[in-house]
Amino acid sequence: MTSIAVIAGSTREGSYNRALARLAAARLEAHGAAVTMVDLDAFDLPIYSDHLEKTAFPADALALKELLAAQDGLLIVSPEYNGSVPALLKNAIDWASRPTGDEGLVALTAFRGKAAAIMSASISPFGGLRGLMHLRQILTTIQMLVIPEQVLVPLAHAGFEEDGSLKEALPASLVDMTAARLVKVAGVLAA
Ligand SMILES: Cc1cc2nc3c(=O)[nH]c(=O)nc-3n(C[C@H](O)[C@H](O)[C@H](O)COP(=O)(O)O)c2cc1C
Secondary structure (H helix, E strand, O other), rough: OOOOEEOOOOOOOOOOOHHHHHHHHHHHHHHHHHEEEEEEOOOOOOOOOOHOOOHHOOHHHHHHHHHOOOEEEEEOOOOEOOOOOHHHHHHHHHHHHHOOOOOOOOOOOOOOOEEEEEEEOOOOOOOOHHHHEEEEHHHHHOEEEEEEEEEEEEOOOOOOOOOEEEHHHHHHHHHHHHHHHHHHHHHHHOO
């Protein structure tokens, strides 16, 4: 079974991106994936520093890296902060991208050659598009294959029903389409 990790780039209580991540996880499962929800609040990740990496590589950075390394694919659902990726998410990616043990500098064992998909919910009318453009570039840099489908939920404060479902049919259908493609591509790349 194809395994997919789902990371939300916000740990805020009531986060629209966490809500979108839950919806997407259900669609990934509906398309046959085994989903692991990754709660970044559960990992004690200091801001990346070369000194820390050399002297006391954080146990949780290694745990996050190993968790991701065991997956076939990755879905990131993240808000946009000041036109880019939240520091919480970027810091987690930076730690998980670092070589450990006998690995070479660009081993990228958590990411390399795997499929990824990206989604964003934002209170702005632009739906976090600028953040996703940066996120796509970051994931490509760490040698993931980012599928072309992506999901934007603009005006997110008005976009969800009380039960957490999406009010509009278009983003809901895009979540399903993106989930289906991610499971398919991740499965092919992992074979
Ligand atoms: C530091 C900060 C910067 C933000 N910058 C942007 C931005 O550039 N574009 C945008 O659409 N929303 C921006 N927002 C608003 C977020 O879209 C909004 O807070 C959203 O609810 C965050 O996602 P969440 O609900 O998943 O926590 C920013 C919020 C914060 C806290």
